[in-house]
Amino acid sequence: MRLMGIDYGTRRVGIALSDESGEFSLPHRVLPQSLKLVEIISLLAKEKEVTTIIVGESKNYAGEDNP
Numbered sequence: 001m002r003l004m005g006i007d008y009g010t011r012r013v014g015i016a017l018s019d020e021s022g023e024f025s026l027p028h029r030v031l032p033q034s035l036k037l038v039e040i041i042s043l044l045a046k047e048k049e050v051t052t053i054i055v056g057e058s059k060n061y062a063g064e065d066n067p
Contacts (some may be wrong), residue, residue, distance in 0.1 A: 004050040006041065009058040009066065013037060017048055 001022040007014035011033055018025040031040060060066040
């Protein structure tokens with residue numbers, strides 16, 4: 001069970017992937033906001049055999065809202 005975490009922002013979108021057991025995750029990449037964002041995420045999810053996608057709020061290092 002591989003999980004994908006998405007930190008959605010208006011300029012950039014962070015992607016994290018878990019290990020195959022779903023026990024821990026690491027940052028994978030940062031994508032620029034674009035019209036092809038959903039397509040890129042979909043292809044990555046298929047390629048990495050992701051079973052669950054979790055969308056989070058974007059926060060800065062101080063834990064405040066981050067556009």
